[in-house]
Amino acid sequence: MLENDKITLAIVDDHPVVIEGLQKLLENKEVIRIAGSFTSGNGFLGFLRSNRVDIVLLDITLPDANGLDLCKEIKQLSPSTCVLALSNHSERSIIMQMLQNGASGYLLKNASGEELMNCINEALSGQVTFSREVKEIIARPGVSELKQLPQLTRREKEILHLISDGKTTAGIAEELSLSPLTVETHRRNLLQKFEVKNVAALIKMAAQQGLL
Amino acid sequence: MLENDKITLAIVDDHPVVIEGLQKLLENKEVIRIAGSFTSGNGFLGFLRSNRVDIVLLDITLPDANGLDLCKEIKQLSPSTCVLALSNHSERSIIMQMLQNGASGYLLKNASGEELMNCINEALSGQVTFSREVKEIIARPGVSELKQLPQLTRREKEILHLISDGKTTAGIAEELSLSPLTVETHRRNLLQKFEVKNVAALIKMAAQQGLL
DNA sequence: TTTCATCTACCGGTTTTCCGGTATATTCGC
DNA sequence: GCGAATATACCGGAAAACCGGTAGATGAAA
Numbered sequence: 001m002l003e004n005d006k007i008t009l010a011i012v013d014d015h016p017v018v019i020e021g022l023q024k025l026l027e028n029k030e031v032i033r034i035a036g037s038f039t040s041g042n043g044f045l046g047f048l049r050s051n052r053v054d055i056v057l058l059d060i061t062l063p064d065a066n067g068l069d070l071c072k073e074i075k076q077l078s079p080s081t082c083v084l085a086l087s088n089h090s091e092r093s094i095i096m097q098m099l100q101n102g103a104s105g106y107l108l109k110n111a112s113g114e115e116l117m118n119c120i121n122e123a124l125s126g127q128v129t130f131s132r133e134v135k136e137i138i139a140r141p142g143v144s145e146l147k148q149l150p151q152l153t154r155r156e157k158e159i160l161h162l163i164s165d166g167k168t169t170a171g172i173a174e175e176l177s178l179s180p181l182t183v184e185t186h187r188r189n190l191l192q193k194f195e196v197k198n199v200a201a202l203i204k205m206a207a208q209q210g211l212l
Numbered sequence: 213m214l215e216n217d218k219i220t221l222a223i224v225d226d227h228p229v230v231i232e233g234l235q236k237l238l239e240n241k242e243v244i245r246i247a248g249s250f251t252s253g254n255g256f257l258g259f260l261r262s263n264r265v266d267i268v269l270l271d272i273t274l275p276d277a278n279g280l281d282l283c284k285e286i287k288q289l290s291p292s293t294c295v296l297a298l299s300n301h302s303e304r305s306i307i308m309q310m311l312q313n314g315a316s317g318y319l320l321k322n323a324s325g326e327e328l329m330n331c332i333n334e335a336l337s338g339q340v341t342f343s344r345e346v347k348e349i350i351a352r353p354g355v356s357e358l359k360q361l362p363q364l365t366r367r368e369k370e371i372l373h374l375i376s377d378g379k380t381t382a383g384i385a386e387e388l389s390l391s392p393l394t395v396e397t398h399r400r401n402l403l404q405k406f407e408v409k410n411v412a413a414l415i416k417m418a419a420q421q422g423l424l
Numbered sequence: 425t426t427t428c429a430t431c432t433a434c435c436g437g438t439t440t441t442c443c444g445g446t447a448t449a450t451t452c453g454c
Numbered sequence: 455g456c457g458a459a460t461a462t463a464c465c466g467g468a469a470a471a472c473c474g475g476t477a478g479a480t481g482a483a484a
Binding site for chain 1: 280284287288294308309311312313314317334335340341342344347348350351352353357358360375376377378380408409410411412413414416419420422424
C-alpha cells in the first residue's frame with residue numbers, strides 16, 4: 001500500500017510508556033501510518049497546523065491543557081480529523097463533555113487492542129464509537145442527572161427562557177405585553193420552585209436539567 | 213420458552229400505525245413478550261407502576277407529555293427498565309438530552325428491523341446503543357457546539373463558578389479573602405468577555421460551553 | 425529590563441433584582 | 455359547579471448587580 005493512502009494517525013498522551021505501547025500495537029497494521037506522537041497538547045496543535053491527520057488518539061490528562069478543551073480546538077482547526085478519546089477517566093460527565101466537544105468516540109485505557117482497532121475503523125467511517133465499558137457507563141446515568149426538576153407552568157418556562165437570554169424584567173414584560181409586576185411574580189416563583197436565591201443559580205440548574 | 217422468562221417489552225407511540233408495525237415485527241420473536249402498547253405517556257406510567265417492563269420503545273412526540281421528560285420519569289419509577297428512544301427527530305441536541313435523561317439508546321424510525329433487534333439486545337445487556345444513522349449524527353457536532361469560548365483566567369473561572377453557585381459579590385469576596393470591589397471587577401470582565409449584559413446570560417453561555 | 429497580562433482595589437451613581445406581603449381573574453379537571 | 459392551579463397585578467423597601475471610569479502591584483515572557 002502506498003504511504004499516502006494509509007490512514008494517518010497521531011497519538012497524544014503525557015505518558016511516554018502509553019505512547020510506546022500504542023505504537024507497538026499499531027505499527028504492524030498495514031493501513032495505518034503513525035504520523036506523530038506527542039506528550040503535550042500544544043505540540044500536537046503545532047503539528048496539526050501543517051500536516052494532515054485522519055485520526056488522533058487523545059488522552060484527557062495532559063501537562064499543558066486538558067483534553068476536553070484540546071479536543072474542541074482540534075475540531076476547530078481541522079474538522080475532518082477524528083478525535084478518539086483514550087483515557088482512564090470513567091466519569092460519565094467527562095465522556096459526555098468530550099462528545100459535546102466533538103470527539104468521535106471514547107475508550108478506556110483498559111480496552112483491548114482489538115477493541116481499539118474496531119473503534120478506529122468505526123470512527124473513520126463517520127460514526128461515534130465506544131469501548132464496551134464506556135457503553136455501559138453511558139447507559140448507567142447517575143441519580144443526580146435524573147433528579148426531578150420542579151414542574152413549571154407554560155408561562156414560567158417562557159419567562160425562564162427570556163431571563164436566560166439576558167432580558168430584564170421590564171424587557172420581558174414588554175415582549176409579553178404584561179405588567180412588569182407580573183413578570184416579577186413569575187420570576188419569584190421560579191426562584192422558589194428551584195430553591196435558589198438568584199438567577200445565576202437558577203439558570204445553572206435549568207441548564208443542567210436541559211431546560212434551555 | 214416460559215412466558216415469564218421472556219423479555220417484557222412495551223411500546224409508547226402516539227401513532228397507532230407505528231405501534232402495529234412494531235408489534236408485527238416483534239410478535240414472532242421467541243424471546244420477547246409484548247406487555248403493552250400505549251399512545252400516551254400517562255397511560256404507560258400507570259401500567260409501569262404495577263407491571264415489570266424490561267424495555268420500552270419510546271417515541272419523543274406524544275400527546276400528553278414529551279418523551280424527554282417521560283424518559284426521566286420512567287427511569288425514576290423503574291431504574292431497571294431500559295428506555296430505547298425511537299423517533300423521527302434527528303437533532304443532535306435531542307439525542308444527547310435523551311441520553312442525559314437516562315435513555316439506553318436512540319434509533320431513528322427508518323432503522324431496519326434487524327437494527328432494532330440488535331439495539332434491543334445491546335440495550336438489555338446494559339450498553340448504550342444507536343442505529344447507524346444516529347451514530348453518524350453524534351459524530352458530527354454542529355459549529356455552535358464548537359464555537360470558541362472566551363479565554364478566561366484562573367481567577368475568572370473561579371469566580372464564575374462561585375457566581376453560578378448563587379453566591380453574591382460580597383460572599384465571594386469573603387470566601388476568597390478579596391475586596392468586594394475586586395470581585396466586582398472580575399465579574400464585569402466576565403460579562404465583557406462573554407459579551408452579555410447580566411449573569412443570567414453569562415451562566416447560560418458558560419453552562420452550554422460545559423464550563424460549570 | 426521592559427512589556428504584557430493578570431490581579432488587585434477604589435469612587436460614585438443608576439438600574440435591576442430580590443423579598444415581604446396581598447389580591448382578583450381565568451382556566452381546567454373532577 | 456367548585457376547588458385547585460395558574461396567571462394576572464399591585465406596594466414599598468432593601469439588597470445586589472451593573473456601569474464608566476482609574477490605577478498600583480505582581481509575575482512571567484521577550
